[in-house]
Amino acid sequence: MMQFNDFQIPGVIRFGEGALATIKDEVLSKNPSKLFIISDKGVEKAGLVDELKEVLETCEIPMETMTDIAGEPTFSLVEETIKTLNQSKADFVIGIGGGSALDVAKASAALQDKHDLENYFSGKKTIENRTVPCVLLPTTSGTGAEVTKNAIFGDEVEGVKRGIVSPALLPDAAIVDPELTLSCPSRVTAASGVDAFTHAIESYISTNATEQTRIYSEKSMKLFAEHITNAVHNGSSIEARTGMSWASLLGGVSLANAGVGAVHAMAYPLGGTYHIEHGVANALLMPFVFKVIGKTCTDDMVRVASFVEIGDFTSSKHQALEAVVHYLLQLLKDLNLPTSLKELGVEKADLPKLAEQASQVKRLLSNTPYRLHEDQILGIYEDAYEGGKGGSNGS
Numbered sequence: 442m443m444q445f446n447d448f449q450i451p452g453v454i455r456f457g458e459g460a461l462a463t464i465k466d467e468v469l470s471k472n473p474s475k476l477f478i479i480s481d482k483g484v485e486k487a488g489l490v491d492e493l494k495e496v497l498e499t500c501e502i503p504m505e506t507m508t509d510i511a512g513e514p515t516f517s518l519v520e521e522t523i524k525t526l527n528q529s530k531a532d533f534v535i536g537i538g539g540g541s542a543l544d545v546a547k548a549s550a551a552l553q554d555k556h557d558l559e560n561y562f563s564g565k566k567t568i569e570n571r572t573v574p575c576v577l578l579p580t581t582s583g584t585g586a587e588v589t590k591n592a593i594f595g596d597e598v599e600g601v602k603r604g605i606v607s608p609a610l611l612p613d614a615a616i617v618d619p620e621l622t623l624s625c626p627s628r629v630t631a632a633s634g635v636d637a638f639t640h641a642i643e644s645y646i647s648t649n650a651t652e653q654t655r656i657y658s659e660k661s662m663k664l665f666a667e668h669i670t671n672a673v674h675n676g677s678s679i680e681a682r683t684g685m686s687w688a689s690l691l692g693g694v695s696l697a698n699a700g701v702g703a704v705h706a707m708a709y710p711l712g713g714t715y716h717i718e719h720g721v722a723n724a725l726l727m728p729f730v731f732k733v734i735g736k737t738c739t740d741d742m743v744r745v746a747s748f749v750e751i752g753d754f755t756s757s758k759h760q761a762l763e764a765v766v767h768y769l770l771q772l773l774k775d776l777n778l779p780t781s782l783k784e785l786g787v788e789k790a791d792l793p794k795l796a797e798q799a800s801q802v803k804r805l806l807s808n809t810p811y812r813l814h815e816d817q818i819l820g821i822y823e824d825a826y827e828g829g830k831g832g833s834n835g836s
């Protein structure tokens with residue numbers, strides 16, 4: 442049977458310093474009667490919501506703002522946001538913020554006219570269309586949420602995170618202005634930056650990767666390696682912020698079209714149970730997951746090592762994986778990120794339950810070129826619990 446690969450991206454991806462000001466063109470082209478801005482308190486405090494509103498005021502269209510989006514948002518928050526959006530009678534949604542605000546914005550816009558939300562949240566139904574226009578502006582680099590057809594939320598009842606997936610979640614326009622990330626705190630810069638790298642490396646080795654998605658993931662990894670340290674330790678560098686904005690955007694495009702894998706599958710229960718930030722969970726798990734799954738993609742590990750410039754392993758292929766794992770562990774230290782699950786307050790007794798939950802994230806595990814069983818997942822959690830210093834090596 443013939444197999445085809447679709448490549449899906451938002452209608453417009455606009456990148457560049459000062460791109461925020463051009464949002465008025467996107468708004469005016471749709472002739473809306475009222476705008477609804479979705480963001481969070483941190484982004485508002487940094488002055489970015491006011492900056493956006495100042496630009497939008499020139500459109501002379503009424504607007505309402507909701508800045509109550511909590512980090513690692515839940516399905517009930519989406520429900521609440523949709524209620525407020527519908528009460529406002531706005532017909533144009535703008536999300537400005539990190540992945541949390543953008544996910545709520547894109548899901549609210551796409552679900553605003555749907556009645557049986559439960560079915561969409563549980564995945565029984567897929568969103569087929571979106572009637573309200575949506576524009577997204579990321580302020581972290583990042584999740585790439587502005588270009589993905591996923592939105593991830595916590596399910597408070599089951600204590601897990603789950604994604605909803607539909608092309609209707611792609612915005613009409615993604616406006617990526619690196620200046621919006623200048624105020625991003627260093628811990629968020631580090632965690633969301635490594636998240637971007639996780640998207641790039643996991644989509645690069647994904648069983649759904651294509652020649653096209655690999656172009657994006659390769660470039661994303663190269664830009665990440667070049668700019669992450671400076672972005673974290675010298676946040677006012679627009680060069681570093683621009684490099685990381687590209688890394689995030691390109692990683693997001695490759696994630697949206699090739700999928701991510703076991704690192705994300707194992708991060709979801711940590712987010713659901715312990716509310717550990719998504720980027721931190723991914724960053725911490727990545728070296729321990731790759732220690733195991735990297736064995737099945739030796740050639741890819743040689744290439745990744747060359748992208749992040751840690752050596753040429755073409756004539757010593759089997760040393761590439763060790764070098765990549767070492768690089769990922771060193772990153773945690775260099776970027777002041779936690780180095781063990783223990784340090785994050787995870788209970789050792791919870792690891793079997795977390796492994797059971799992660800083994801259910803089949804949508805992502807099936808993208809990984811190594812079939813991980815529950816006991817192997819548990820082994821990886823145990824390794825990560827001790828920060829690699831315990832007995833288990835997860836294999």
Ligand SMILES: NC(=O)c1ccc[n+]([C@@H]2O[C@H](COP(=O)([O-])OP(=O)(O)OC[C@H]3O[C@@H](n4cnc5c(N)ncnc54)[C@H](O)[C@@H]3O)[C@@H](O)[C@H]2O)c1
Nearest residue numbers: 483484513539540541580581584586589591593624625719
């Ligand atoms: N849809 C997707 O494809 C996708 C991909 C990856 C992650 N995610 C989701 O994204 C969420 C995480 O997003 P995130 O890592 O961007 O963090 P976030 O959106 O939760 O933001 C983290 C903190 O940083 C602050 N912040 C963000 N930008 C700022 C700025 N420029 N200046 C000052 N403060 C700023 C926020 O106020 C918040 O307090 C998770 O819920 C995760 O599941 C979604």
